Amino acid sequence: xxxxxxxxxxxxxxxxxxxxxxxxxxxxxxxxxxxxxxxxxxxxxxxxxxxxxxxxxxxxxxxxxxxxxxxxxxxxxx
Numbered sequence: 001x002x003x004x005x006x007x008x009x010x011x012x013x014x015x016x017x018x019x020x021x022x023x024x025x026x027x028x029x030x031x032x033x034x035x036x037x038x039x040x041x042x043x044x045x046x047x048x049x050x051x052x053x054x055x056x057x058x059x060x061x062x063x064x065x066x067x068x069x070x071x072x073x074x075x076x077x078x
Contacts, residue, residue, distance in 0.1 A: 001062070008069035015073040027076065034075030038067050 020027065045051045047059065 004066065005069070008066065008073070011073040011077075012069060015076045018077075030075050031072035034071040035068065038071035039064075042067060 022030075042063075043059075046057075050057065
């Protein structure tokens with residue numbers, strides 16, 4: 001799991017230093033939408049349907065940290 005968080009840290013650093021052609025409000029809107037969509041999808045598929053989980057069954061704070069670090073930086077790249 002340490003490698004996953006190391007990759008997330010690298011993604012966030014790259015997203016911070018990449019030249020930006022978007023207005024800041026567009027960046028914030030994209031990141032908030034990606035975070036909301038990711039958390040909603042993960043919660044529904046994991047907690048309601050028990051289809052998958054990042055670490056264990058149910059809610060974990062560590063997986064929430066992974067979602068917070070992953071979705072905004074990756075959505076910024078796209």
